[in-house]
Amino acid sequence: MTPRLQVDELSVEFDTDEGPVLAVDRMSFTVGPREVVALVGESGCGKSVTSMAILRLLPRRASVTGSISLDGRELTSLSETAIREVRGRDVSMIFQEPMTSLNPSFTIGFQIGEVLRRHEGMSRKQANERAVELLDLVRMPAARTRLREYPHQLSGGMRQRVMIAMAVACSPQVLIADEPTTALDVTIQAQILDILRDLRADVGTSILLITHDLGVVADIADRVEIMYAGHQIESGPVDDLFSRPQHPYTVGLLGAVPRPDLLAEGGSRRLREIPGLVPVLRGLPESCVFAPRCTRATAVCGESMPPLARTGPEQYAACHHAGEDSPVRKGIQA
Amino acid sequence: MTVAVATELTARAQQRRRLRRRFTRRPTAVIGLVGIVVFVLVALFGPLLSPDDPNATNYNAIFVSPFSPGHLLGTDDLGRDVLSRLIVGTRASMEAGVLATLIAAVIGVLCGLFAGYYRGWLDTLVARATDVLLSFPFAVLAVGLASILGPSLTNAIIALAVSLIPTFIRVTRAEVLGLREQDYVQAALVSGATTRFIVFGHILRNCLTPLVVQATVAIPGSIIGAAMLSFLGLGEQPPTASWGTMLSESQNYLGQAAWFALFPGAAIALATLSFNMFGDGLADVLDPKGDQ
Numbered sequence: 001m002t003p004r005l006q007v008d009e010l011s012v013e014f015d016t017d018e019g020p021v022l023a024v025d026r027m028s029f030t031v032g033p034r035e036v037v038a039l040v041g042e043s044g045c046g047k048s049v050t051s052m053a054i055l056r057l058l059p060r061r062a063s064v065t066g067s068i069s070l071d072g073r074e075l076t077s078l079s080e081t082a083i084r085e086v087r088g089r090d091v092s093m094i095f096q097e098p099m100t101s102l103n104p105s106f107t108i109g110f111q112i113g114e115v116l117r118r119h120e121g122m123s124r125k126q127a128n129e130r131a132v133e134l135l136d137l138v139r140m141p142a143a144r145t146r147l148r149e150y151p152h153q154l155s156g157g158m159r160q161r162v163m164i165a166m167a168v169a170c171s172p173q174v175l176i177a178d179e180p181t182t183a184l185d186v187t188i189q190a191q192i193l194d195i196l197r198d199l200r201a202d203v204g205t206s207i208l209l210i211t212h213d214l215g216v217v218a219d220i221a222d223r224v225e226i227m228y229a230g231h232q233i234e235s236g237p238v239d240d241l242f243s244r245p246q247h248p249y250t251v252g253l254l255g256a257v258p259r260p261d262l263l264a265e266g267g268s269r270r271l272r273e274i275p276g277l278v279p280v281l282r283g284l285p286e287s288c289v290f291a292p293r294c295t296r297a298t299a300v301c302g303e304s305m306p307p308l309a310r311t312g313p314e315q316y317a318a319c320h321h322a323g324e325d326s327p328v329r330k331g332i333q334a
Numbered sequence: 335m336t337v338a339v340a341t342e343l344t345a346r347a348q349q350r351r352r353l354r355r356r357f358t359r360r361p362t363a364v365i366g367l368v369g370i371v372v373f374v375l376v377a378l379f380g381p382l383l384s385p386d387d388p389n390a391t392n393y394n395a396i397f398v399s400p401f402s403p404g405h406l407l408g409t410d411d412l413g414r415d416v417l418s419r420l421i422v423g424t425r426a427s428m429e430a431g432v433l434a435t436l437i438a439a440v441i442g443v444l445c446g447l448f449a450g451y452y453r454g455w456l457d458t459l460v461a462r463a464t465d466v467l468l469s470f471p472f473a474v475l476a477v478g479l480a481s482i483l484g485p486s487l488t489n490a491i492i493a494l495a496v497s498l499i500p501t502f503i504r505v506t507r508a509e510v511l512g513l514r515e516q517d518y519v520q521a522a523l524v525s526g527a528t529t530r531f532i533v534f535g536h537i538l539r540n541c542l543t544p545l546v547v548q549a550t551v552a553i554p555g556s557i558i559g560a561a562m563l564s565f566l567g568l569g570e571q572p573p574t575a576s577w578g579t580m581l582s583e584s585q586n587y588l589g590q591a592a593w594f595a596l597f598p599g600a601a602i603a604l605a606t607l608s609f610n611m612f613g614d615g616l617a618d619v620l621d622p623k624g625d626q
Binding site for chain 1: 516517518520521522523524525526527528531535536539540
């Protein structure tokens, strides 16, 4: 399986008034055809920066190194005009905030149609017809009526459907979904995930899912990349990673997920938190970035940041003490 | 399909009806609108409406008092019919008000849009230039520019337009700075939209409301400004009639014929008041939070 999207040694550094900040450090991952890869981590760990780097939409004070290729085509060296053709056609994106991601002054039909007119050169009429199909695809009730409506006439879930319809209008190869369900209530969340699943099956879109919701990950992802403070710290297929987490941070994340089923079995009632905060990185780390919050930390952790090392057939972790004494409770499985 | 079209039509009709009701419920706004319509009609059809030749002098009928037969508003120091001069002079005032505002709006909005969207050195340059121009009072700037350009109506309009540009830049730029950070602008970037569509579609469309309101404030401002420049001899040149030149001519005769100054002054005040009342009403109607 040749990867559709290949990110290799991607680093992003922001030049701020307080000096350079390393937002992403040598991130490497691939997304295969029809594959759903989840980027997981706390707020500020570099998930969204990674996705914006793929689309080349970072502000000018960000310096990006490494390689990003789509079907073998290098995106980092494309001209501004060429990357604009890629955006929305080959790689598109949906956001966390459906309430504010649509322009309040334009109708739904116009906004979906704009993408089609721009990338597919459709006429207004063709674009309208296609927009109806797209709204049907995202299971929008009364699709034709919606075309003439304005965003304020739709609920959050419906707006997110419109955003998805816009994002998949040109059948993109990769869809980047940046916390697509965070702002929606759970019933709508499940519907949106169903729609994403269908898109993968029907349109053949690969999905890069950015989230901190492990429930969503377990539900839809094939592979998971765990990020912490700009570093990729664990990577692997979702089942392996959830059943045999190697990095103490992954273990901690899984321990912080509410599990009503465990509670019913008489498991521990309290969620376990990870003490401390994500550090802001100024320059390359001289010790393991997670060491200050880590229960396994020893002297060696203060000396160097461990590289990703293989811990299973397809699983990798960046930890000096990978897999040791993992306090995995019985029953934590995807 | 037909059902869809029907509901859509009613939705739009409802929206329009709601806006109209919000407007008509404000009597000041309606009066303002009526005033504007009257002034615009007079400006357009002035020469046809004026009872006399505005430039015909009659030395046998100097300072005829108002409400005399044949001269409803009396005659001036050269025996010219004041009503006719007032009517014909409306065009110069309206032209100055509308044209100066239009020119200022186009230039100011363009500068504000690009400065606010691109930021960087362009923005710094535009914003600092705006600050410099705004540090002069409007009247001083307009008089200064008009005297450099030389006295004529065209130059007066140019001077007024230039003096109005900085406020339009400031209003637009402030809006753009907020709008460019909106999620839908980000979403448009992500979907590969061109800069032109983002700036003129997404952003300009959403700053129209404050701009329309700004324009209704700028028009009366430049009507007064034009009258001021003519009064100082920097605008429309005599013998051509304009409200400002009439005021200027009247000042020498305030002791003998005070009413001579009253009529052009009243015309300026009424025109300004109409635009201001309309503008206030419009601002209320266009503000989505203003619906009680």
